[in-house]
Structures are given as C-alpha cells and as structure tokens.
Amino acid sequence: MAFTLSAPCEYREDIRKSRFLALAAPIASAAEALAFIAAHSDAGASHNCWAWKLGNQYRFSDDGEPGGTAGRPILAAIEGQDCDQVAVLVIRWYGGIQLGTGGLARAYGGSAAKCLQAGERRELVARSRCTCHCGFAELPLLKARLPELDARLDSETFDGHGANLQLAVPEARFAELQRLLADISRGRIVLRRL
Structure with a gap:
C-alpha cells in the first residue's frame, strides 16, 4: 500500500x-x-x-x-x-x-x-478511469453521490442532452458506481472503462 x-x-x-x-x-x-x-x-x-x-x-x-x-x-x-x-x-x-x-x-x-x-x-488508491453520458436530470444527483464512492470527476463536457463525464473510481468500487448509475437513470446511463 x-x-x-x-x-x-x-x-x-x-x-x-x-x-x-x-x-x-x-x-x-x-x-x-x-x-x-x-x-x-x-x-x-x-x-x-x-x-x-x-x-x-x-x-x-x-x-x-x-x-x-x-x-x-x-x-x-x-x-x-x-x-x-x-x-x-x-x-x-x-x-x-x-x-x-x-x-x-x-x-x-x-x-x-x-x-x-x-x-x-x-x-494512494488505484483508480479505474471510465466515461459515461449523463442527462441533465440525473447530473446533480450523480455529482452529489460521487464522494460516497470515493470517485473523482476528472472532466465534463456538455451537449444538448446532458454531459459526457470522465470519472476515476477506486477499482473495488467500480461495480457500485455501475449500480448507482443504473439506479438513478433507470438503466439509461452506461459506464465504460477507458
């Protein structure tokens, strides 16, 4: 460690x-x-x-x-x-x-x-870099919940439907982040590793 x-x-x-x-x-x-x-x-x-x-x-x-x-x-x-x-x-x-x-x-x-x-x-925690697209409606809730998972928001770029996010999450918490995104978006947000 x-x-x-x-x-x-x-x-x-x-x-x-x-x-x-x-x-x-x-x-x-x-x-x-x-x-x-x-x-x-x-x-x-x-x-x-x-x-x-x-x-x-x-x-x-x-x-x-x-x-x-x-x-x-x-x-x-x-x-x-x-x-x-x-x-x-x-x-x-x-x-x-x-x-x-x-x-x-x-x-x-x-x-x-x-x-x-x-x-x-x-x-120092080993982190996985990942990306997802989040709608405007889910964005505030997602940002509020990231600290619970010790996840970091590295960048965000906005388009007409929401934001493309680049995140860094501890490897052990990756599955939890996937579940959180699925729960808050009813399965619409897909998390992809970079």
Whole structure:
C-alpha cells in the first residue's frame, strides 16, 4: 500500500555541527517536483540534495556530496516509508566536521525518513478511469453521490442532452458506481472503462 503526503512538511536536525533541513511535498508531475526543489533550495547552503518518486519515475541528486551519499539515501527513505508522488529536498549547512560517507548517507536518509514520518499522509488508491453520458436530470444527483464512492470527476463536457463525464473510481468500487448509475437513470446511463 503506497502513501503520499497531504501537505508539505519539514524536519530539522543538527548532526556534528552541520545543520540539516528536510522539506517534503506531494507532487503530481516531474515538472512539479523540479519546481518544488528550485523554489526551496538555498543558494547559501553547502548542499541542496534531493530525490523524487512518481510511480516508476524517479530522480535524485547528490549536489556535490560524494556519489551515492545523499540523493540515493533520500530516495531509499521515500521507498522505505512506502511513499509515492513525493519530492524531498534535504539542505545541509556544513559545520566543519567531516561525517564520512556512511555518516552522510545516514544523515541525509535519516532526515528524509523523519520528515516523511512527521508529515500527514494519505493512502494512494488505484483508480479505474471510465466515461459515461449523463442527462441533465440525473447530473446533480450523480455529482452529489460521487464522494460516497470515493470517485473523482476528472472532466465534463456538455451537449444538448446532458454531459459526457470522465470519472476515476477506486477499482473495488467500480461495480457500485455501475449500480448507482443504473439506479438513478433507470438503466439509461452506461459506464465504460477507458
């Protein structure tokens, strides 16, 4: 079961005189992840190391730290916390004491993990995308009942008889949505998977 964050969060820690600030946020695209990282990076810091994960896509950066000591441990923390659709930026202000490669990996990965643990999380649900045509008479009732099924209205386009709807519904609730549409329309609304 995968999770994402409900809202951005942060975590601060001092490790052997170096200051670490971990920032994490939910993302919906690679561009959103890069925008979050660019907006929150501190040019005055020693290092701005980051990682993001979005389904099967992921990227990370050590930003000048020895290879594999920052970005990969941050990504490992994201995966270790069963998170997806998140970006994590860990900013380090060097304090004058070398941490070594193991110490760096523990500091970056640990800060990222603690940040994600402190954040408010929500479960990611696999959704089926589907479409239907709904008459004007049934449309308000359908829209009112969608939250009961945890269904999302992705788009609607109107014509002379009603609206073409694109919906995203949890796979386990697809049959319930079919029954609801049949009930409110007396069998006239047909739900098709995309």
